[in-house]
Amino acid sequence: xxxxxxxxxxxxxxxxQTDALLLxxxxxxxxxxxxxxxxxxxxxVRWHAGSKAPRGPVPDRSRVAEGLWIGIPLLVFLGxxxxxxxxxxxxxxxxxxxxxxxxVAKQWMWKIQHPDGQREINELHIPVNxxxxxxxxxxxxxxxxxxxxxxxxxxxxxxRYTTLSFTPIRTxxxxxxxxxxxGTNHSEMRxxxxxxxxxxxxxxxxxxxxxxxxADQGAALFREYGCSGCHGxxxxxxxxxxxxxxxxxxxxxxxxxxxxxxRYIRDSILLPASQVAAGYTPIMPSFKGQVSEEDILxxxxxxxxxxxxxNQP
Amino acid sequence: xxxxxxEGAPSYISAGYTLRSWLTTRDHKRxxxxxxxxxLFFFLVAAAAAAMIRLELLxxxxxxxxxxxxxxxxxxxxxxxxxxxxxxxxxxxxxxxxIPLMIGAKDVxxxxxxxxxxxxxxxxxxxxxxxxxxxxxxxxWTFYTPYTTMFSNSHVILAVTGVFIVGFSSIFTGLxxxxxxxxxxxxxxxxxxxxxxxxxxYATSLVMVLATPVLAMTLALIAIERLLGVGIFDPALGxxxxxxxxxxxxxxxxxxxxxxxxxxxxxxxxxxxxxxxxVFGYQFMVYSLLAIAAVGFMxxxxxxxxxxxxxxxxxxxxxxxxxxxxxxxxxxxxxxATLYKGSVRFDAPMLYALGFIGLFMMGGITGIWxxxxxxxxxxxxxxxxxxxxxxxxxxxxxxxxxxxxxFWWPKVTGRLYPDGWARAGAIVMFVGFNLTFFxxxxxxxxxxxxxxxxxxxxxxxxxxxSSGGAVVLGVGYLLPLLYLWWSLRRGRLAGANPWxxxxxxxxxxxxxxxxxxxxxxxxxxxxxxxxxxxxxGR
Numbered sequence: 081x082x083x084x085x086x087x088x089x090x091x092x093x094x095x096x097q098t099d100a101l102l103l104x105x106x107x108x109x110x111x112x113x114x115x116x117x118x119x120x121x122x123x124x125v126r127w128h129a130g131s132k133a134p135r136g137p138v139p140d141r142s143r144v145a146e147g148l149w150i151g152i153p154l155l156v157f158l159g160x161x162x163x164x165x166x167x168x169x170x171x172x173x174x175x176x177x178x179x180x181x182x183x184v185a186k187q188w189m190w191k192i193q194h195p196d197g198q199r200e201i202n203e204l205h206i207p208v209n210x211x212x213x214x215x216x217x218x219x220x221x222x223x224x225x226x227x228x229x230x231x232x233x234x235x236x237x238x239x240r241y242t243t244l245s246f247t248p249i250r251t252x253x254x255x256x257x258x259x260x261x262x263g264t265n266h267s268e269m270r271x272x273x274x275x276x277x278x279x280x281x282x283x284x285x286x287x288x289x290x291x292x293x294x295a296d297q298g299a300a301l302f303r304e305y306g307c308s309g310c311h312g313x314x315x316x317x318x319x320x321x322x323x324x325x326x327x328x329x330x331x332x333x334x335x336x337x338x339x340x341x342x343r344y345i346r347d348s349i350l351l352p353a354s355q356v357a358a359g360y361t362p363i364m365p366s367f368k369g370q371v372s373e374e375d376i377l378x379x380x381x382x383x384x385x386x387x388x389x390x391n392q393p
Numbered sequence: 394x395x396x397x398x399x400e401g402a403p404s405y406i407s408a409g410y411t412l413r414s415w416l417t418t419r420d421h422k423r424x425x426x427x428x429x430x431x432x433l434f435f436f437l438v439a440a441a442a443a444a445m446i447r448l449e450l451l452x453x454x455x456x457x458x459x460x461x462x463x464x465x466x467x468x469x470x471x472x473x474x475x476x477x478x479x480x481x482x483x484x485x486x487x488x489x490x491x492i493p494l495m496i497g498a499k500d501v502x503x504x505x506x507x508x509x510x511x512x513x514x515x516x517x518x519x520x521x522x523x524x525x526x527x528x529x530x531x532x533x534w535t536f537y538t539p540y541t542t543m544f545s546n547s548h549v550i551l552a553v554t555g556v557f558i559v560g561f562s563s564i565f566t567g568l569x570x571x572x573x574x575x576x577x578x579x580x581x582x583x584x585x586x587x588x589x590x591x592x593x594x595y596a597t598s599l600v601m602v603l604a605t606p607v608l609a610m611t612l613a614l615i616a617i618e619r620l621l622g623v624g625i626f627d628p629a630l631g632x633x634x635x636x637x638x639x640x641x642x643x644x645x646x647x648x649x650x651x652x653x654x655x656x657x658x659x660x661x662x663x664x665x666x667x668x669x670x671x672v673f674g675y676q677f678m679v680y681s682l683l684a685i686a687a688v689g690f691m692x693x694x695x696x697x698x699x700x701x702x703x704x705x706x707x708x709x710x711x712x713x714x715x716x717x718x719x720x721x722x723x724x725x726x727x728x729x730a731t732l733y734k735g736s737v738r739f740d741a742p743m744l745y746a747l748g749f750i751g752l753f754m755m756g757g758i759t760g761i762w763x764x765x766x767x768x769x770x771x772x773x774x775x776x777x778x779x780x781x782x783x784x785x786x787x788x789x790x791x792x793x794x795x796x797x798x799x800f801w802w803p804k805v806t807g808r809l810y811p812d813g814w815a816r817a818g819a820i821v822m823f824v825g826f827n828l829t830f831f832x833x834x835x836x837x838x839x840x841x842x843x844x845x846x847x848x849x850x851x852x853x854x855x856x857x858x859s860s861g862g863a864v865v866l867g868v869g870y871l872l873p874l875l876y877l878w879w880s881l882r883r884g885r886l887a888g889a890n891p892w893x894x895x896x897x898x899x900x901x902x903x904x905x906x907x908x909x910x911x912x913x914x915x916x917x918x919x920x921x922x923x924x925x926x927x928x929x930g931r
Contacts (some may be wrong), residue, residue, distance in 0.1 A: 097769065098767050101768050105768060107850025109758045116729060116750075116754060120729050123735070124739075124747070126737050128739070129737060130734045130736075135734045135735075140671045140673060141676070142675045145726070149727075153719050153722045154719060157716075157718065161765065165712075171770060222540065222634055228839065229840075231770065233699045234701075235700045237634060237635070240628065240701070255840070257840065257864070259773075259774035261533045261843075262540060262547070265460055269845070270849075291692065296438075302415035
């Protein structure tokens with residue numbers, strides 16, 4: 081790919097772009113640090129005490145210099161800012177059709193749930209050239225999902241979802257680090273991301289069947305936790321119906337509007353009073369402390385499946 | 394170049410030799426020395442922790458200490474270096490000693506408060522010592538929640554209390570300096586005749602007074618959540634962990650400027666003195682100092698680009714972080730221009746100051762890397778960040794501290810140190826510093842996360858280089874301790890003004906008498922009235 085690849089692999093679509101930015105920063109840094117150091121050295125040697133170099137009067141200020149010394153860095157900085165911000169915006173914008181995979185972090189391991197129900201610990205198998213979106217949460221403290229070969233990093237927080245999207249472009253095994261200090265075995269909270277060819281990936285999926293897809297497991301939990309008593313199709317309770325909900329806007333009782341994403345559904349299960357849908361009374365009990373993070377993600381998968389199914393012809 | 398103080402007035406040192414005379418002193422110069430001894434102690438404690446860390450990292454496996462001990466080592470290193478060495482380092486010692494001298498005052502505005510702030514510092518330090526004896530704390534100096542409040546099994550409350558207390562000594566010092574500069578200037582010492590060292594401390598004091606209370610509140614909230622279980626930061630209790638990060642960095646980013654602004658003040662004095670020229674763009678330098686202090690309050694979110702903070706907040710903080718770099722760049726350009734057609738001498742203080750500029754530039758420019766959003770995504774929480782802030786805090790602030798130590802040592806002690814040894818010390822420190830920390834930039838780019846007790850073997854070469862460099866750096870720190878100690882008894886007498894420097898502090902004997910000046914000095918002109926090319930610049 082490029083110059084940097086000798087040092088670490090550029091294994092995601094973003095890696096080459098980040099490296100190009102880093103190379104530009106390196107060039108600017110070498111020019112600035114080298115240029116100023118050289119200037120200092122030349123001035124200090126040429127005009128060292130006792131040298132015969134001409135001195136003559138020099139101004140002790142200069143408006144032109146002041147203007148240049150604000151203007152030149154400002155222009156260079158603005159250029160770098162815009163470049164880096166555009167790349168950051170790309171990193172944060174999940175590509176359409178991304179494969180959503182759940183990550184639950186805990187002291188000191190990474191637990192992964194695939195949509196089809198495959199589960200793994202400290203390993204993440206993904207297909208090459210397919211956009212991936214990780215939906216991540218923590219069971220305890222803050223962790224951070226860091227894959228140097230992908231040039232990506234995102235903190236994983238308790239009590240909410242953060243997402244991380246990327247497209248792996250090269251098969252292989254890449255290191256996964258926890259990058260946010262999380263206690264005793266922080267430095268051992270590592271794993272491997274295994275990027276596979278699409279056929280190898282489907283073989284891997286087939287060889288590691290879970291207990292049904294996440295959505296199916298979520299459907300079972302939906303009944304088990306009694307969600308269906310109110311939200312089910314045959315229920316007589318005045319509760320929001322969940323078919324076709326996922327990914328669509330929801331009007332709230334307070335007049336604002338939110339998109340029903342994983343974050344909204346999670347909050348509605350754990351903190352139902354915080355975002356009440358317009359036209360409904362806040363009668364839902366909180367399930368805080370009763371449902372594990374993995375189960376909540378399965379419920380989210382189920383509710384998401386209710387929309388996907390509906391959209392299909 | 395005779396002194397204007399009456400001959401025979403006792404120096405501040407000979408004013409009393411008993412322990413009591415020191416512990417009850419209200420003389421700013423003696424309080425500065427009390428601070429000097431205290432921060433030296435804590436520097437050695439934190440340096441010992443760093444030595445253990447570098448030893449452990451010689452091998453990828455965790456073979457010297459266990460996980461928890463390692464975590465406690467880097468925590469004590471950070472907590473002690475930041476709050477018990479770096480923040481008080483230049484202000485509480487050289488600031489305390491020199492500000493009244495430089496503005497032609499007898500003392501600071503509130504001498505009792507000045508002594509009180511040293512006692513408060515000592516009390517805070519005592520808590521840290523007790524924390525260490527009790528078994529340490531393992532949260533990292535950043536105290537991130539909910540780990541710190543709900544998960545750590547170490548002595549969080551003791552450590553947090555120590556930092557809470559020491560913050561008040563910072564606030565009192567800042568308050569004292571602000572009032573002193575406003576109220577105690579000698580006749581003719583107008584604002585734009587103040588030495589840049591004083592301006593730098595004025596800007597620093599504003600940050601100390603405005604930012605430190607936020608730290609105190611944040612630490613109090615940690616204690617409330619940890620002791621009483623009130624949900625503030627832990628989501629399991631209904632709190633928000635990012636709230637902690639916002640509050641913490643609202644103090645801790647400006648805290649970086651508490652460390653670096655005084656260093657810039659020192660370097661400005663030294664560069665002009667050893668170039669024999671007025672500093673280039675004096676007023677521009679003053680406004681740069683104030684701009685850094687002001688804009689520095691608005692960039693804290695650049696520590697949080699990958700924390701889960703909104704993308705747009707990240708963009709605003711990124712832009713502001715680029716802007717705060719401009720006044721720093723201006724200062725480097727102006728120091729460089731000050732050398733132009735000067736009469737440059739390479740005495741030890743100058744070597745340290747030039748070393749400061751080089752290392753500060755490296756630290757500053759890599760700060761630009763970290764302010765650039767997409768680059769930060771990869772680099773944050775790696776050794777790149779560790780290298781970056783050590784270039785600023787150790788390469789910058791500590792080099793400047795040693796520059797100040799060598800520049801004003803003759804004034805403080807009345808003695809000269811052996812010049813050859815001191816120049817060698819400056820070079821060893823510069824080389825050792827780069828050997829220690831430059832490899833960490835590379836390790837960070839390659840993906841080595843910080844705070845890792847065990848690490849993948851491919852990072853070993855860089856870690857061995859870094860640990861080897863730390864030995865050289867250690868020698869660089871020990872050398873001045875030895876020859877400065879030697880100079881106390883054997884050094885040549887310095888006289889009032891061994892460097893031929895301008896500035897009121899050089900117009901009174903070395904060491905100065907208790908009330909600094911025999912009669913209140915009158916200031917007639919601008920600072921830095923050096924004449925390049927003159928025989929000795931006078």
